[in-house]
Amino acid sequence: MTPWPYPLWLAHRGAGKLAPENTLAAFRLGAQFGYRAFECDVKLSRDGEAFLLHDDTLERTTDGRGSPSDRAWADLARLDAGHWHSPPFTAEPLPRLAQIAAFCHANDCALNIEIKPCPGFERVTGEVAALQAEQLWAGRSVLPLLSSFKPEALEGARDAAPALPRALLLDRLWDGWPETAEALGVVAVITNWRLMDRALIERLHAKGWRALVYTVNDAPVAEQLIAEGIDGIITDRVDQFDPR
Ligand code: G3P
Ligand code: MG
Numbered sequence: 001m002t003p004w005p006y007p008l009w010l011a012h013r014g015a016g017k018l019a020p021e022n023t024l025a026a027f028r029l030g031a032q033f034g035y036r037a038f039e040c041d042v043k044l045s046r047d048g049e050a051f052l053l054h055d056d057t058l059e060r061t062t063d064g065r066g067s068p069s070d071r072a073w074a075d076l077a078r079l080d081a082g083h084w085h086s087p088p089f090t091a092e093p094l095p096r097l098a099q100i101a102a103f104c105h106a107n108d109c110a111l112n113i114e115i116k117p118c119p120g121f122e123r124v125t126g127e128v129a130a131l132q133a134e135q136l137w138a139g140r141s142v143l144p145l146l147s148s149f150k151p152e153a154l155e156g157a158r159d160a161a162p163a164l165p166r167a168l169l170l171d172r173l174w175d176g177w178p179e180t181a182e183a184l185g186v187v188a189v190i191t192n193w194r195l196m197d198r199a200l201i202e203r204l205h206a207k208g209w210r211a212l213v214y215t216v217n218d219a220p221v222a223e224q225l226i227a228e229g230i231d232g233i234i235t236d237r238v239d240q241f242d243p244r
Contacts, residue, residue: 001208002165002187005142006110007037008226009243010234012215013054014038017236020085021061022052023092027103033238036109039147039214041116042097042129049073050097050125050132053081056118060084062094069118097129101136101144112234114169115148115157126156134161147190154184167212170195181209188212188231193221198228205229 014026015035022040030038041054046069058064062079064071073096082092097113104111113133117125126148133144146157147167154166167188168181173195181189188210191200196213204211212232216222222233222241235241 001205001210004210004231006112006145006232007035007243008230008232009035009241010037010039010110010112010212010232011035011238012039012234012236014040014052015236015238018239020082020089020092022054022095023081023089024095024099024103025082025089025092027100027109030238031107031109034242034244035238036107036243037112037232038100038104038109039112039114039234040100041114042125043068043116043118044121044125044128045073045076046070047072048128049076050129051076052095052097052100054116067118069121097132098136101133104144105140110142111144112167113144113146115146115150115153117148117150117153122150122152123156126150126153126158127160129153130157130161130164134164137164145188147188151180151184154186158184167210169214178207182207190214190232190234193225196225196228196230201229 011030013021015030016026019026019029040052062081064079081094082089115129145165147169148154149169165187167190168186170191190212193213193216201211210231214234216233217237
């Protein structure tokens, strides 16, 4: 199997339950709890800036409206992405991928960039996120792991920056996923934890792929997956699981 430089535990959306998801505040909080690896969701502004946001629309986690793919970065940068969570985080901005890279370098943290394209922007989001990541991590020994539920996004990433490691995300075991993972040249498969068991871990390992899961918030589930040989666990519960 490919050498695996990433910690077992990854904080989901930064540490995006106790602080607003996908913001620098969430990353800071995760680091305070000892986390040295993070997952975050990346999409593109209209003018091609890679930045962090989960949803296809701005309403739930910012004071903006509509699709972020219609807005220039200068406009998105003014939004409040913290107040929706709780008043102490008022005015917390949306971060660019470049700011998250700087945080990871300064705090010796690894990053799993989930490429989360707005509909219709799958391939270009993969290409641009991968190119920006390649520049931002140039010369670093641990590269970011690029993952996506969208094969087209991973194709774009593979073609733009083939040296960056890729992982296919699965919320169900759809027909043809192993062939797709093979064609994408992945190093890992990341599934919903409900799909993962010892047999699937062994099947992935036999292909040379690492096995990761999202989003595990329950101790018995984590313990069982660790006993079965899981390589990575994405969690919201940074306050419950000590990664050290
Ligand atoms: O990257 C794994 C996990 O984040 C996928 O689910 O919806 O939280 O992005 P979601
Ligand atoms: Mg995600």
